[in-house]
Structure formats: C-alpha cells, structure tokens
Amino acid sequence: MSSNVDENAASTVIETFMQRTHASGEWDARAKKSMPGGDTRAASYYTPYPAYMARGEGCYLYDLDENRYIDFLNNYTSLIHGHAHPATVSAIQEQAARGTVLGSAAEVTVEHAEMLCSRVSSLESVRYCNSGTEATHLAMRAARAFTGKDTIVKMDGGYHGSHDYVQVNVQSDAAEDGLPRPRITTRGVPAAVLEGMRVAPFNDLDALENLLRVHSDGIAAIILEPVLGSGGGVEPEQGYLQGVRQLADTYDVLLIFDEILTFRLDVGGVQASVGVTPDLTSVAKFIGGGLPLGAFGGRQDIMAPFAPTHPQTIPHNGTFNGNNITMAAGMATMKAYGAEEVVRINDLGQRLKDGFNRAFQAAGMRARAAGLGSIIRIHWGEGEIRTAREAKAAQDAARDLPKLLHLELMNRGIFSAPRCQFAISTPMTEREIDAAAAVMAQSLDVVRPYMIEHTPHLLQD
Ligand SMILES: Cc1ncc(COP(=O)(O)O)c(C=O)c1O
Structure with a gap:
C-alpha cells in the first residue's frame, strides 16, 4: 500500500494485520535478505508484507500464527478443489x-x-x-x-x-x-x-x-x-x-x-x-x-x-x-471436476456476488460484484465496465481502497487476491459463501472513514 494510506482507518487495518501475523513479519524481514523485496511473485505480494501460509485443508488456509482463512484466492483460481483433495x-x-x-x-x-x-x-x-x-x-x-x-x-x-x-x-x-x-x-x-x-x-x-x-x-x-x-x-x-x-x-x-x-x-x-x-x-x-x-x-x-x-x-x-x-x-x-461440480461452484459464485452486492447496497456504496461463474471481481463505481481502459480508470479512482479492503477481509478470515478477486473451490458450501458476504459487510464499515476521506465518489449521498 502506498505511504499515503498510513493514517486513521488505514493504519488501524494495517496494525491489526501486523499484530495477527507476527511470524509472517519475521519471515518477511528474513526473506528480504535473499530475495528482492522478499518476493518472488509480483501478483501475490501485498504490503505491509504477505502472510506466510503454513498449510491448507480443503477451502481453508492457516498462516504461521495459526490464523484461519477461507481461501478465495485459490492460487489465482488454479486450485479448483482447494487444498489437499x-x-x-x-x-x-x-x-x-x-x-x-x-x-x-x-x-x-x-x-x-x-x-x-x-x-x-x-x-x-x-x-x-x-x-x-x-x-x-x-x-x-x-x-x-x-x-x-x-x-x-x-x-x-x-x-x-x-x-x-x-x-x-x-x-x-x-x-x-x-x-x-x-x-x-x-x-x-x-x-x-x-x-x-x-x-x-x-x-x-x-x-x-x-x-x-x-x-x-x-x-x-x-x-x-x-x-x-x-x-x-x-x-x-x-x-x-x-x-x-x-x-x-x-x-x-x-x-x-x-x-x-x-x-x-x-x-x-x-x-x-x-x-x-x-x-x-x-x-x-x-x-x-x-x-x-x-x-x-x-x-x-x-x-x-x-x-x-x-x-x-x-x-x-x-x-x-x-x-x-x-x-x-x-x-x-x-x-473430480465434472459438469455437476462446475455448475455447483458457478452457482456459489452467483450467491457470493448477490451477497456482496447486498453488502454494498446496505453500506450505500457505489461498487458492484461482477464476474462469470466461479470467479468474482469487484468493480468500483457505477455503470458497466466494457473495456480494460474503463476498468483501470475505475480501479485508479478507488485509490488504495481495494488493498485496504483486502487486508481487512484477511483480518476477518477471508483470503482473496489483493485486487479483490474471489475464486470459488469445490470444498466450499453455502456456509463459507454466506460467511464471506457477512465479513464483507463488516469490513465495509471499517473502511468507510478511508472512503469519506479519499474516495467520496464511491459513497452515495
Ligand atoms: C489468462 C492468463 N493467461 C496466462 C497466464 C499465465 O499463466 P502462468 O502464471 O501459469 O504462467 C495467466 C495467469 O494468471 C492468465 O490468467
């Protein structure tokens, strides 16, 4: 996250993350000595440092500090059955x-x-x-x-x-x-x-x-x-x-x-x-x-x-x-990924989209969960996104909000791509989907002060 997101709402979110992930912070310091920025894959890096995951079971991940996450990253959509099927x-x-x-x-x-x-x-x-x-x-x-x-x-x-x-x-x-x-x-x-x-x-x-x-x-x-x-x-x-x-x-x-x-x-x-x-x-x-x-x-x-x-x-x-x-x-x-499972997790994707959209509406936020089937993406602002140029303009206008939201979701046990992309895996059920929607609603409350300050265009009057 850029250094302008270091005050108030943002710093609370970041501090909470760092308190919960002490062991990851220590490994990050060690990693920086042998790898540039401690990283070897740009897409999975986020600030202040990425959580170090210790193990995965089904749709759950556990970090070095034993925090549990529902895994909506699924290694950027590639783990269709979650972990250790x-x-x-x-x-x-x-x-x-x-x-x-x-x-x-x-x-x-x-x-x-x-x-x-x-x-x-x-x-x-x-x-x-x-x-x-x-x-x-x-x-x-x-x-x-x-x-x-x-x-x-x-x-x-x-x-x-x-x-x-x-x-x-x-x-x-x-x-x-x-x-x-x-x-x-x-x-x-x-x-x-x-x-x-x-x-x-x-x-x-x-x-x-x-x-x-x-x-x-x-x-x-x-x-x-x-x-x-x-x-x-x-x-x-x-x-x-x-x-x-x-x-x-x-x-x-x-x-x-x-x-x-x-x-x-x-x-x-x-x-x-x-x-x-x-x-x-x-x-x-x-x-x-x-x-x-x-x-x-x-x-x-x-x-x-x-x-x-x-x-x-x-x-x-x-x-x-x-x-x-x-x-x-x-x-x-x-x-193990036949037609029935494809349809089932695509339906779960729709349920997640609906849940997120209800959360955005209740929070009076101009944002929309979009995506096809089992891959969900947040579009910031109103109106259809037709091109990459429109998507980038909306993303830029959202400033550090997606990154902040990603970290706050992690603080509450939901792991997604830092660009706020969510991929469903077959071990998930309606329980995990509804839990994620509820956590989204709570997280929006936490990031609201940041939005008032930095992205008021995303809040309804
Ligand atoms: C559409 C598309 N093409 C190519 C790639 C590159 O695949 P890999 O990361 O396995 O090299 C990706 C990875 O996310 C992708 O989404």
Missing part, C-alpha cells in the same frame, strides 16, 4: 513412490491429453509445457509458423503471462483518448517486440475490423481471453466473441483463445458456453492439480509440425513437459 493427494503419493518424472513417454500423459481433447472441442491435438506463460508463447509461435506471418493482435489490458511479446498493453493507459496505442508495460522488454504486436480494445468489433482491414496481410493471429481477467474482470458483450470469430475468418487470421483463467467456468471452457471454436487454445491452472502445468493445442493441421517426424518440425522442448507426477495430479483433479 484426497484423490489428488493419493495420485501424487502413488506417482512419487514410482518416480516423479521418468524422462520418457508416459501413459498418464496420453490419458490427460485425451481428457483435455474430449472436453474442449477446439482441442484436436495438444502439447504440454509447464506454465500458462509457455502455453500462450507456444500458441503464438504455432500460429506464426502455420501462417508464415509474424504479427499477433492482443487486447488492450489482456494478460497472457510473462513472456516478452505479451508485455504490451498489459495495463491499459486510462488517460489516453482514442484507440489504445501499443506500449511496452514492463521494463527490460526489447522495443523490437512492438514490431510483432498490434493492440485492439476489448469489446470493440469496429476497432478490430479497422485494424484487420489495414494490417491483416502481416497478421498471424488474434489472441484474447474470453473474459479479461487481470485487465479488470471485463466480460464479453453479447455477440462479441462470435464477432471476433467472424472477423478472423473474413480477414484470414487465426483465433487463439487464452482460456487459462476461464477453463474452470464450463467443462469445455467459455468457448463451449458461447459456441465459438477458436483455432488454438491455451489452458493451464487447475489442469495440473496444483502442480505447474500448461497446455496449448487446436486444429490438427496447425499442431502437426510439432510432431518430431514432421518434415518441417518445430522443435519444442521442456525438461518437465508431460512429467508423470503433474499429469497424475492433473488427471485426478480433472476427473
């Missing part, structure tokens, strides 16, 4: 006893691939890697190789991991007018990547068509998240994803859906819910059962060059690609 634990234990990675082809990898292809209709053929970042990187490479063109279109505010080419407009420039200009948003990325990237605003088919009309000769593919995740939880408008598919066909460019965040929302991903078939898809997160895993795939003809025997093969390596233990954990996890 018995089937996943057994699968890991059994595989560990036979060797974690045998450095050779494995039956369980084939079974995992069959499972993915049977669930996602666009996945005719898949390949494995070890993260979502690699999956989008390789999907983009596959598109370039197939089309013989270099440029990729991404959305303003789209997040596809941490490889260089997608560090363009990860954050939208809320202050800019007109169409978003391509900008590198991470220092250390070579300017040359801008030559290979173009940027379109989400939910704007006209802007996308204009871009394709002028540049489609050099464009290999459009990559997009069906719902902008880190870009602010922006949902596609009715017909938008279908329109993108049509434009891709009209201008003869490939369409890549990055379903890394959204695959949990439908057995076949959001592409199944909206009836759009992309040419390539990237998936990751829960498919590894809590271990690192990414996969990319799609049309047979596009994926064919990854065959080692292909005359123009694209060599794709990775020491741990398709490793036995991750595949075993992923299989056990996916088997």
Whole structure:
C-alpha cells in the first residue's frame, strides 16, 4: 500500500494485520535478505508484507500464527478443489513412490491429453509445457509458423503471462483518448517486440475490423481471453466473441483463445458456453492439480509440425513437459471436476456476488460484484465496465481502497487476491459463501472513514 494510506482507518487495518501475523513479519524481514523485496511473485505480494501460509485443508488456509482463512484466492483460481483433495493427494503419493518424472513417454500423459481433447472441442491435438506463460508463447509461435506471418493482435489490458511479446498493453493507459496505442508495460522488454504486436480494445468489433482491414496481410493471429481477467474482470458483450470469430475468418487470421483463467467456468471452457471454436487454445491452472502445468493445442493441421517426424518440425522442448507426477495430479483433479461440480461452484459464485452486492447496497456504496461463474471481481463505481481502459480508470479512482479492503477481509478470515478477486473451490458450501458476504459487510464499515476521506465518489449521498 502506498505511504499515503498510513493514517486513521488505514493504519488501524494495517496494525491489526501486523499484530495477527507476527511470524509472517519475521519471515518477511528474513526473506528480504535473499530475495528482492522478499518476493518472488509480483501478483501475490501485498504490503505491509504477505502472510506466510503454513498449510491448507480443503477451502481453508492457516498462516504461521495459526490464523484461519477461507481461501478465495485459490492460487489465482488454479486450485479448483482447494487444498489437499484426497484423490489428488493419493495420485501424487502413488506417482512419487514410482518416480516423479521418468524422462520418457508416459501413459498418464496420453490419458490427460485425451481428457483435455474430449472436453474442449477446439482441442484436436495438444502439447504440454509447464506454465500458462509457455502455453500462450507456444500458441503464438504455432500460429506464426502455420501462417508464415509474424504479427499477433492482443487486447488492450489482456494478460497472457510473462513472456516478452505479451508485455504490451498489459495495463491499459486510462488517460489516453482514442484507440489504445501499443506500449511496452514492463521494463527490460526489447522495443523490437512492438514490431510483432498490434493492440485492439476489448469489446470493440469496429476497432478490430479497422485494424484487420489495414494490417491483416502481416497478421498471424488474434489472441484474447474470453473474459479479461487481470485487465479488470471485463466480460464479453453479447455477440462479441462470435464477432471476433467472424472477423478472423473474413480477414484470414487465426483465433487463439487464452482460456487459462476461464477453463474452470464450463467443462469445455467459455468457448463451449458461447459456441465459438477458436483455432488454438491455451489452458493451464487447475489442469495440473496444483502442480505447474500448461497446455496449448487446436486444429490438427496447425499442431502437426510439432510432431518430431514432421518434415518441417518445430522443435519444442521442456525438461518437465508431460512429467508423470503433474499429469497424475492433473488427471485426478480433472476427473473430480465434472459438469455437476462446475455448475455447483458457478452457482456459489452467483450467491457470493448477490451477497456482496447486498453488502454494498446496505453500506450505500457505489461498487458492484461482477464476474462469470466461479470467479468474482469487484468493480468500483457505477455503470458497466466494457473495456480494460474503463476498468483501470475505475480501479485508479478507488485509490488504495481495494488493498485496504483486502487486508481487512484477511483480518476477518477471508483470503482473496489483493485486487479483490474471489475464486470459488469445490470444498466450499453455502456456509463459507454466506460467511464471506457477512465479513464483507463488516469490513465495509471499517473502511468507510478511508472512503469519506479519499474516495467520496464511491459513497452515495
Ligand atoms: C489468462 C492468463 N493467461 C496466462 C497466464 C499465465 O499463466 P502462468 O502464471 O501459469 O504462467 C495467466 C495467469 O494468471 C492468465 O490468467
């Protein structure tokens, strides 16, 4: 939290957090000696320091000071069954006893691939890697190789991991007018990547068509998240994803859906819910059962060059690609996440949204819980959020309120993403959902003085 949030309401919240998490504070001081800022993952860092979690059981987490939290972070949506699901634990234990990675082809990898292809209709053929970042990187490479063109279109505010080419407009420039200009948003990325990237605003088919009309000769593919995740939880408008598919066909460019965040929302991903078939898809997160895993795939003809025997093969390596233990954990996890469970936790997501919205209303706050299915996001202010630019403007205007609320929720036993994103896991029941809604109502009371001072526009008169 920035230093201007150090007075009154904010300092009470921070002090309470520090009193409750003494042991974490000590580890944070120690961590700073061997890691920059004591951190190794930007998204899970928050000030004054992140709580050190000691163990997880089902939908609960316990920190080093034995504080208990209902876990709505779920490692950024990737723990679909929460922690230590018995089937996943057994699968890991059994595989560990036979060797974690045998450095050779494995039956369980084939079974995992069959499972993915049977669930996602666009996945005719898949390949494995070890993260979502690699999956989008390789999907983009596959598109370039197939089309013989270099440029990729991404959305303003789209997040596809941490490889260089997608560090363009990860954050939208809320202050800019007109169409978003391509900008590198991470220092250390070579300017040359801008030559290979173009940027379109989400939910704007006209802007996308204009871009394709002028540049489609050099464009290999459009990559997009069906719902902008880190870009602010922006949902596609009715017909938008279908329109993108049509434009891709009209201008003869490939369409890549990055379903890394959204695959949990439908057995076949959001592409199944909206009836759009992309040419390539990237998936990751829960498919590894809590271990690192990414996969990319799609049309047979596009994926064919990854065959080692292909005359123009694209060599794709990775020491741990398709490793036995991750595949075993992923299989056990996916088997336990069928259509019924998908619907059940999506319904719990709706219940959480309703509960939060009642709390905002009762507190006279201009805020709204939004999101699809089992992933909930808070939008600050009134009105629909259609683009990453609008999401960022609303987020900026909320100043440190989301961070403060995140910390106060933790003080009351609710753990979410610091950006106030909540992911449901299958061990949750209505009890945990209603508890979270009640805690939200209490927490809003605590942060109200901060709002009066710093974000009065979010309070009704
Ligand atoms: C849509 C999307 N794409 C790509 C990634 C990157 O995945 P990973 O963190 O496994 O590299 C993420 C991670 O949150 C994501 O949400």
